[in-house]
Amino acid sequence: MSTKQQAISGGKWITVSTVISTVFQFLQVSILARLLDPSVFGVVSVSMLIINFFFIFSNLGFSNSIISKQESDPKVLSTLYFLGLILGGTVFLIVYFSAPLIVDFYDEPRLDKVIKLASLYFIINYLGQIFLFILQKELQFKSVAIIEIIGTFTGTSIAITLAFNGFAETSLIIGYLIMHLVKSTLSFLLGRKYFKPSLYFNIRLINDHLRFGLFNVGDGLLGFIQANADNIIVGSLLGVTPLGYYTIAYQLAVFPINKLNPIILQVAYPVLAKMKGNNEELKNSYIKILDIISYLNLPLLAGLFITAESVVPLFYGPGWDNTIPLIKIFVFQSFFGCLAHPLFTLAFTKGKPNLLFYLNLATLAIKIPLLYFFGTYWQVTGIAFSYLTTTFLSLILNFYIAHSLIGSFFRDFLANIIKPLSFCLLMVAVIFAYKELIGYVGVVNTGIQIVLGGVIYLALTLKFKVSLPEIRTFRQSL
Incomplete structure (x- = not known):
């Protein structure tokens, strides 16, 4: 199959997965809105803000750099993989122990449990994330679409089930974590055909990726503040x-x-x-x-x-x-x-x-x-x-x-x-x-x-x- 045909096929698969995932997520909100108090969505919104903010620093734009540079060196990829795990673990600890500060800022005790639970995202996500990047680099859009659909369906089903059983705000967070756990697992299983990490780590090999990533962090931080300032002010002020x-x-x-x-x-x-x-x-x-x-x-x-x-x-x-x-x-x-x-x-x-x-x-x-x-x-x-x-x-x-x-x-x-x-x-x-x-x-x-x-x-x-x-x-x- 030519690159053009792969691109057309990939576009169709991404469209299908986007439509299906959108329907699942929309149904989740529609159903949970009938089960949960508006304040629950506010609490979860704050936790998502925290995750998205720290994701800027933990990601370092490796997805774009791997695809842009068409990186295939197993030593470079192994270094990026283990660096991602280190960054993910570090951010997990920062978010987990910053929960009391976030609770004080919003004056909302429910945030303590939610933020600590949400911090697990940074460990779960980085176990399989690089394999997803590599699947995209190899134009395996069918695999990417399947991962997205299965992960979204599983996370949505669990969130709804837990909400019916009285888990309130934690139902959304657990569903979100399960969704990414499924995605990470499937990314690893489908992506290991193209990359198997070796016990190798050399930071000097990834200087180009780091420079690329630091630019992404700066732009991402500014974009995050610009896009989420309204949510921050609504939560803190009202x-x-x-x-x-x-x-x-x-x-x-x-x-x-x-x-x-x-x-x-x-x-x-x-x-x-x-x-x-x-x-x-x-x-x-x-x-x-x-x-x-x-x-x-x-x-x-x-x-x-x-x-x-x-x-x-x-x-x-x-x-x-x-x-x-x-x-x-x-x-x-x-x-x-x-x-x-x-x-x-x-x-x-x-x-x-x-x-x-x-x-x-x-x-x-x-x-x-x-x-x-x-x-x-x-x-x-x-x-x-x-x-x-x-x-x-x-x-x-x-x-x-x-x-x-x-x-x-x-x-x-x-x-x-x-x-x-x-x-x-x-x-x-x-x-x-x-x-x-x-x-x-x-x-x-x-x-x-x-x-x-x-x-x-x-x-x-x-x-x-x-x-x-x-x-x-x-x-x-x-």
Whole structure:
């Protein structure tokens, strides 16, 4: 099989695994929201913040460096493997013994047990992580997809089972740990065909990997603070219960989009890379990516905006009405954010990843003051609105950087986005009329709203954007 065929096959497998994993995780949240108090999700959200923060330092970007350098030297890989285990063990101890400090910061005693349990992630994950990197390097996307699907299914099943048996916040953490234990075990079993660690360790052999990793740590740390400042402030300023509502609202509005867009960009990046010497082709491709993202994301977000009052009680049960105004804010934040995503591939194609660092720095400088100002006066809704404002301003900076890299494109972008925006406005108007005239409560009304919106958007798209013969031609080309 050629590299191109492997890439196409890999894209299909990654898409399948992403869709299945997204469904599992969405079902988990939907079921657990009916079983657990909002404060439980707030407590777990704090533990995930801690894990994600320390993961920046323990990972050191070895995944990217192994794939980028196509590393195959068994001595280098063995050194990286044992260094990863050392880093994982060190971070485990730091997180475990920092639990009392985190409890004091959030004034939440339940965090002690949760943080200590979550710290095991750093031991479990690093036992098999390098094997997963090597499978990706070898383009074994089918194996990667199988690992993801089995791990997610197992972790989700255990989390739900434990929640039914009264384990509360620990059910989510144990499910998360089991998911990664399964992934690590399968990665080892499937990846040892390509690498078997030997008792060898020489730090001088991995200088290039370390330099690469230190840059990743700096960029990752800044990106983490920029992306999670709102969660940190909600938890510390307002407590874990508002953080639970905030987390659930954010997941519903942003989670599916964050799963969809990486698939598009993963396919687009190698195409853009081949055009880096031709600004006109690069610009046309960038506009096309924005167009595709707009057409795929806008109906999902517009549909969620107009059906939130129906969807939230149906999926999460009673007691989650506080998430509805937050969801309607996050819908707009999510759309602005998804339009910003393609810049990452554009900057790397042009060999200017430093621009992303400066963008993160500028966004952070805008975001922190807004979070404190809006959060102080308007609580959790104000923090959500500050996140929306920051994302919009960041998108303006994002488009300015894109303009500097490929030239003027904004007029073409506006000309393209008018259609999906118009389709969505008509879709929203029809669903709004249905809600007012007939109602929106219950499974039947919710289903009719979703089907009605989908039919309207699809019909308008087939009529004014892309025809069925064009779709068939595209499928045959795959």
